[in-house]
Each structure stands twice: as structure tokens, then as C-alpha cells.
Amino acid sequence: MGVVVKKVDLTWLDRTYLWPVAKGLFITLKHFLRQILTTTKKRQTVQYPEMKRPVSDGYRGLHELKRHEDNSIKCVACFMCAEACPARCITIDAEEFGDLNTLQGIAEKRPVLFQIDMLRCIFCGMCQEACPKDAIWLRKNYELSCKSRDEMQLGKFDLMNTYAEEDGSERVVPESMFKTSNNQLS
Amino acid sequence: MFLAFALITLGGAFALLIQRNAVQAGLCMMLSFFGMAGLFLLLANPVAAALQIIVYSGAITILFLFVVMLLQSHREEPSAHPRYIQKILSAALVIILALGAIKLVQSSKTLADIQAASPASDLITLEKLGERLFTDHLVALEAIGLLLLSAMIAAVVLIKKEA
Amino acid sequence: MSDFFTSLGVYIPIIWMLVKILAVFVGVMSLSAVLTWAERKGAALIQDRIGPNRAKIIGNIRLFGIFHLMGDGFKLIFKEDLVPLHVTRGLFWIAPLLAFVPAMMGFAIVPFGQSFEWHGHVLHMSVIDPGNGMGMLYPMAIASLAVYGILTASWASNNKWSMLSGMRGTANMISYEISFSLAVIAIFLQMGAYDPHEIIAAQSSMWNVVRQPLGFLLFFVCAFAETNRLPFDFAEGESEIVAGFLTEFSGMKLGFLWLSEYVHMVTVSALMVTLYFGGWQIPFVANPGPLLSFIAFALKLLFFCWMFIWVRWTLPRFRYDQLMFIGWKILLPIGFANLLFYAWLINKGVV
Numbered sequence: 001m002g003v004v005v006k007k008v009d010l011t012w013l014d015r016t017y018l019w020p021v022a023k024g025l026f027i028t029l030k031h032f033l034r035q036i037l038t039t040t041k042k043r044q045t046v047q048y049p050e051m052k053r054p055v056s057d058g059y060r061g062l063h064e065l066k067r068h069e070d071n072s073i074k075c076v077a078c079f080m081c082a083e084a085c086p087a088r089c090i091t092i093d094a095e096e097f098g099d100l101n102t103l104q105g106i107a108e109k110r111p112v113l114f115q116i117d118m119l120r121c122i123f124c125g126m127c128q129e130a131c132p133k134d135a136i137w138l139r140k141n142y143e144l145s146c147k148s149r150d151e152m153q154l155g156k157f158d159l160m161n162t163y164a165e166e167d168g169s170e171r172v173v174p175e176s177m178f179k180t181s182n183n184q185l186s
Numbered sequence: 187m188f189l190a191f192a193l194i195t196l197g198g199a200f201a202l203l204i205q206r207n208a209v210q211a212g213l214c215m216m217l218s219f220f221g222m223a224g225l226f227l228l229l230a231n232p233v234a235a236a237l238q239i240i241v242y243s244g245a246i247t248i249l250f251l252f253v254v255m256l257l258q259s260h261r262e263e264p265s266a267h268p269r270y271i272q273k274i275l276s277a278a279l280v281i282i283l284a285l286g287a288i289k290l291v292q293s294s295k296t297l298a299d300i301q302a303a304s305p306a307s308d309l310i311t312l313e314k315l316g317e318r319l320f321t322d323h324l325v326a327l328e329a330i331g332l333l334l335l336s337a338m339i340a341a342v343v344l345i346k347k348e349a
Numbered sequence: 350m351s352d353f354f355t356s357l358g359v360y361i362p363i364i365w366m367l368v369k370i371l372a373v374f375v376g377v378m379s380l381s382a383v384l385t386w387a388e389r390k391g392a393a394l395i396q397d398r399i400g401p402n403r404a405k406i407i408g409n410i411r412l413f414g415i416f417h418l419m420g421d422g423f424k425l426i427f428k429e430d431l432v433p434l435h436v437t438r439g440l441f442w443i444a445p446l447l448a449f450v451p452a453m454m455g456f457a458i459v460p461f462g463q464s465f466e467w468h469g470h471v472l473h474m475s476v477i478d479p480g481n482g483m484g485m486l487y488p489m490a491i492a493s494l495a496v497y498g499i500l501t502a503s504w505a506s507n508n509k510w511s512m513l514s515g516m517r518g519t520a521n522m523i524s525y526e527i528s529f530s531l532a533v534i535a536i537f538l539q540m541g542a543y544d545p546h547e548i549i550a551a552q553s554s555m556w557n558v559v560r561q562p563l564g565f566l567l568f569f570v571c572a573f574a575e576t577n578r579l580p581f582d583f584a585e586g587e588s589e590i591v592a593g594f595l596t597e598f599s600g601m602k603l604g605f606l607w608l609s610e611y612v613h614m615v616t617v618s619a620l621m622v623t624l625y626f627g628g629w630q631i632p633f634v635a636n637p638g639p640l641l642s643f644i645a646f647a648l649k650l651l652f653f654c655w656m657f658i659w660v661r662w663t664l665p666r667f668r669y670d671q672l673m674f675i676g677w678k679i680l681l682p683i684g685f686a687n688l689l690f691y692a693w694l695i696n697k698g699v700v
Contacts, residue, residue: 018566021660021663021664024663024664025659025660025663027663028395028659028662028663029659031394031395031396031397032391032394032395032659034397035393035394035395035397035398035399036394040399043399044397045398045399047399207437209504210437210440213440213497213501216497223490230482231482232481232482232483232486232487233482233483233486235483235490236483236486236487236489236490237486237490239490239491239493239494240486240489240490240493240530243490243493243494244490244492244493244494244496244523244526245493245523245526248493248496248497248500248519248523249523251500251504251519252516252519252520252523255500255504255512255515255516256516310482311482312482312484312486312537312543
């Protein structure tokens with residue numbers, strides 16, 4: 001079945017071609033003036049590095065390993081996330097530590113190595129769902145670029161610090177951990 | 187100046203002759219016409235110079251090139267036989283004809299008239315050209331107009347498909 | 350100081366000539382370079398975008414992205430100049446110049462300000478002084494040479510798209526050149542002069558655009574075809590033939606071909622201003638003097654350059670058969686009718 005195309009009957013004014021062109025020129029001029037008179041903030045275009053669009057609530061960005069109030073890691077190295085990960089990008093090495101105090105957390109197990117291969121991660125959020133301790137969150141940061149592949153292997157302290165600046169919390173560094181606990185196991 | 191333009195003209199013409207490539211030959215022709223326009227300028231005839239460029243370089247050569255490009259025949263095939271005798275004969279003929287032409291021009295009465303007249307009187311403007319065309323050469327102009335018109339009609343008739 | 354200038358004496362015209370040549374060359378070059386920026390920015394604003402604005406120098410000076418211009422220039426100069434193996438070498442090298450030089454030369458005749466007297470010498474604000482007998486024939490002659498740039502570039506590229514573009518561009522330009530010339534001839538008729546200085550002087554009471562609106566329209570349309578700008582950019586036609594005659598070019602050769610389009614735009618705008626908008630004249634001002642007249646000319650010129658950009662981002666390209674139809678069956682008869690009408694008026698003594 002063919003489609004019957006209705007032919008548009010042009011008026012003599014349209015046939016001159018000049019009048020429609022003039023109309024078109026005014027339309028573009030209108031757009032031009034409108035765009036030139038709107039401020040950068042009101043424009044549709046987002047000036048990216050300076051301005052960012054708010055991401056949706058369900059957005060899953062870069063991970064953060066949550067900490068307790070004393071900056072000790074919440075993770076108890078239960079391997080649930082590593083098991084749940086469909087991309088198999090989480091590597092965990094657990095360690096046991098006996099000196100239970102509030103500074104070191106309240107569990108007796110913690111990761112000595114917690115590495116996420118960001119080149120493999122698919123940001124599915126399974127790790128977050130699997131975590132019994134609510135210790136790993138996928139948050140809103142999506143600017144994950146770096147200059148070498150090695151930099152994309154985020155370790156335990158990297159992951160704990162991913163949102164330190166944004167939250168205004170202290171950066172956790174390995175040295176400070178050593179300072180606060182001299183008697184931790186290997 | 188004369189030497190420069192003359193060299194451009196002759197160089198362009200010579201390059202046009204020895205060029206095996208039709209499009210490049212066309213460009214050489216353009217160069218030659220350009221040099222000729224320069225010569226017209228030196229003869230205090232800017233109108234002729236401008237018309238030379240507009241008509242010959244701007245339209246005729248372009249049309250040649252256009253047709254050549256349409257036909258896609260870019261390269262002339264080298265001839266199968268060297269044909270020495272023809273070459274020598276044609277060169278001799280050219281030399282004889284050229285010498286004859288020079289002789290003819292030098293012995294002509296117009297040249298003497300021109301030499302007698304004051305050199306480079308004043309610019310030939312478009313007004314003067316128009317005046318001359320429509321008074322002294324009116325018949326010729328009309329005849330040429332008719333000729334062109336008939337040529338155009340003939341071209342249309344030739345091209346027109348049988349209905 | 351004035352003694353010094355008078356002692357220069359006969360050298361003043363020569364010095365002034367050098368100054369003019371330099372000023373026109375630098376002026377047109379930089380104006381056309383700025384136009385590349387204006388085109389990008391204007392296109393963006395017309396399409397509700399923002400356009401180039403990230404290039405910055407000295408800390409954080411951006412100035413609406415005008416430094417993209419320098420970035421473009423540096424990029425084109427330092428980019429690898431690739432010459433494909435299948436091109437015709439010599440012509441491939443000459444082509445950008447063949448496109449660029451005629452575009453540049455055309456501006457030489459245009460008076461960009463009122464002539465003035467200085468230390469006993471009448472100095473004209475156009476590279477070629479009036480009374481040369483060539484007048485407006487000169488830019489027409491030069492404009493007819495502009496085809497060679499495209500033709501040579503497309504042929505030398507030895508590439509079927511380039512070839513097609515060359516054919517289309519050539520056909521386009523030579524078809525519209527006729528109507529272009531007819532419009533100009535109508536001006537010659539009415540002015541009784543063909544020197545740009547005289548044409549401008551004759552427009553002191555009324556601009557030619559009022560006297561010959563149809564002629565202006567004709568000239569205006571053909572100007573787009575002559576500069577190969579949309580809606581007549583058949584030589585480029587990105588959507589159909591890659592980039593047309595530009596396809597094989599890279600580096601500064603591309604830069605020259607590209608820039609020549611903008612230089613052409615400036616030149617044709619200047620002609621338009623001279624022929625139809627009173628050149629450097631300011632309405633209701635009898636003798637504006639060199640500086641004011643130059644400013645008036647520059648403003649008009651900029652307006653028409655902007656017009657080119659504006660139209661480009663408004664209209665789509667014609668189809669090829671439409672192009673030929675408009676060129677030969679509409680514009681050409683209009684051109685002849687216009688010419689004959691004014692000839693008749695002059696014969697009747699109305700004008």
C-alpha cells in the first residue's frame with residue numbers, strides 16, 4: 001500500500017522563494033539574539049568542567065569504602081562483594097587482628113588488601129547490595145580518568161579517600177594508621 | 187615589464203604545446219592569456235585586458251577544462267612511431283610561416299602609421315570602446331550578434347531531444 | 350615634522366601605496382581569519398549552542414573564544430602536510446595559491462575610505478588609484494579567475510569526489526557569473542561610470558540599492574554562488590561528496606583553500622558595499638573625512654560578511670538541478686530584464 005503524499009500548494013509569495021528566506025532569516029536571527037542575550041547559567045549547554053549536571057538519585061559512580069567515626073574501615077573482609085561482583089574486579093586479602101579497640105574497629109577481621117580494578121568494574125552496584133556492613137557505597141563521582149592503567153587499580157586507602165574532599169573528612173593514610181596502632185598484627 | 191609579460195605569454199603557449207596532459211595544457215593556456223592581458227595593459231588598453239581575462243581566462247578556458255574533465259581523457263597516448271620526417275617538416279614550416287608573418291607585419295603600412303602616431307596617447311576606457319563599437323563598427327557588431335544568435339539556436343536545436 | 354613630510358615630496362605616493370598594500374593585505378587577512386571564528390560562533394548561537402569558548406591565553410582570558418583562531422592557525426601550520434601519492438604534484442601545490450591569490454587581489458580596487466589631501470598630494474584609499482581605466486571590470490576579471498583554484502584543486506586531487514566537486518563548483522560559478530555581470534552592468538549604465546570612486550561619488554544623494562533593488566537582489570544571490578557559500582556551496586557539499594575539492598588537502602594547504610573562501614567573502618561584501626550601499630558614504634553626511642568614512646565602510650563590510658554567515662546557517666543547500674534552474678531560467682532573464690528596463694528608462698530620460 002503506497003502512501004499518498006499530499007502536495008503542499010505554495011502561494012505565489014512562497015514561490016518567490018525570497019519571502020520564505022526572509023522569514024527563515026528572522027527565525028535564525030531570533031535564535032541568535034535569544035542565545036546571545038541569555039546568560040551562561042540559563043543556557044541549555046552545561047559548561048562542563050565548571051558546571052555539572054546533577055546526577056540522578058540512583059546513579060552509581062565511583063566507590064567509597066565507608067569508615068567508622070574514628071576513620072577505621074567498616075569493611076570486615078567477608079568477601080561477599082567479591083563473590084557478588086559479576087566482573088570479578090574486587091580483590092580482597094583479609095587479615096585478623098586481635099587488638100580490639102574503638103580505634104581499630106570492632107570486628108576482628110579486616111582487609112589488608114582491598115583492590116578494585118576500575119577498568120573492569122561495570123558499576124552495577126552488586127557489591128553495595130551484597131555488603132552486610134554497608135561498607136561499600138557507589139556514589140556520584142563519574143570523573144574517573146587517569147594517565148596509566150596502573151592508576152586505575154584502586155587500593156584500600158584510595159577507596160577510603162575517594163570522597164574525602166567532597167565530604168570534608170580527613171584523608172586516611174597508611175602512616176596514620178600505623179601511628180595510632182603500633183601493635184597491630186602484620 | 188613588456189619582457190616579463192611576453193615571456194609569460196610565450197612560456198604559457200609553449201608549455202601548452204608540449205604538455206601531454208589536457209588539463210595542465212588548459213592551465214598553461216590560462217597563463218598565456220594572462221600574460222596577454224598584461225600586454226594589453228602595457229598598450230594602455232585596460233578594458234581589453236580586463237575583457238581578455240573575463241572572456242578568455244574566465245569563461246572559454248574554463249569551459250574547455252570543464253569539457254576535458256567531463257570526458258575524463260587526461261592523458262594523450264604517446265605516438266607509436268617517432269615520425270622524424272614529419273617533425274622536421276612541420277618545424278621548418280613553422281619557421282617559414284613565422285618569418286613570413288614577421289616580414290609581413292614589418293612591411294605593412296599600419297605599423298608605420300602606429301610608429302608615426304604618438305606613443306600611448308591615453309587610456310582606452312569603456313566609454314570610448316562603446317562609442318567606437320556603436321558608431322564605427324556598428325554593422326560588424328550587429329553581424330556578430332546575429333551570428334552568435336544563430337549559433338546559439340543551432341546549438342539548442344542540436345541538443346534538443348526528439349520529442 | 351611637517352618639513353620632513355614635505356621633503357618626502359614625490360615619495361609620498363609611493364610610501365602611501367606601500368602602506369595601503371600592507372594595510373589591505375593585513376586587514377583582509379585578519380578580517381577573514383576573524384570571520385572563521387565568527388562563522389563558528391555565529392553558527393553556534395543560531396543553533397542555540399555556545400560555540401568555541403575554551404581557548405584561553407594569559408591566565409584566563411577567553412574573549413568568547415576568539416583565541417580558537419590562533420589555535421586553528423597553529424594547528425594548520427604545524428600539522429603534517431600530507432600529499433597523497435595519487436595526486437598531480439605540481440598542481441596540488443599551486444592550487445591553494447590559485448584559490449587564494451585571486452580572492453585577495455579582488456579587494457585592490459575597492460575604495461575603503463574617502464580620498465584626502467595631505468601635504469599637497471591627493472591620497473586615495475584604494476590600492477589601485479582611480480582613473481586606471483579598468484574600474485569595476487577588474488574585480489569581475491579577478492573573480493572569474495577564482496574558479497581556477499577549485500578546478501585545479503579538484504583535478505589535482507585525482508579523486509572522484511574532488512572531481513565531482515570541481516565540476517559542480519565550476520558549473521555553478523560560471524553560470525552565476527553571467528547574472529552577476531548583468532547586475533553590475535546595469536549599475537554601469539545608470540551611473541554612466543565604471544570606476545568605483547565615481548560610482549561611490551554618484552551615490553551621495555541616494556544609494557544604488559534604492560535605485561536598483563532588483564539588481565541588488567540579483568547581485569546578492571549571485572555573490573553567494575560566486576563565493577561558493579551556502580546555499581550554493583556545490584564545491585564542498587560535505588553531505589554528498591565528502592569535502593569536495595578539499596578532501597585530499599591537509600595542513601596549511603587546506604588552510605589556504607579555506608581562508609580563500611573567507612577572503613572571497615570579504616571581497617564580494619566590499620564590492621556589494623561599493624556598488625549598492627554607497628561605499629564609504631554616510632547618509633546625510635556630506636564629507637565624512639578619511640577616518641569616519643573608513644569606519645562607515647568597515648561597518649557596512651562587516652554587516653555583509655555577517656550576512657553571508659547568517660544566510661549560510663539559515664538555508665539548506667539547493668539541489669543541483671535547482672541550482673541550474675535558478676541560475677539560467679530565473680536569474681538570467683531577470684538580469685536581462687533589469688538591464689533592458691534601466692536602458693529603457695535612460696533612453697526615456699527618466700533616470
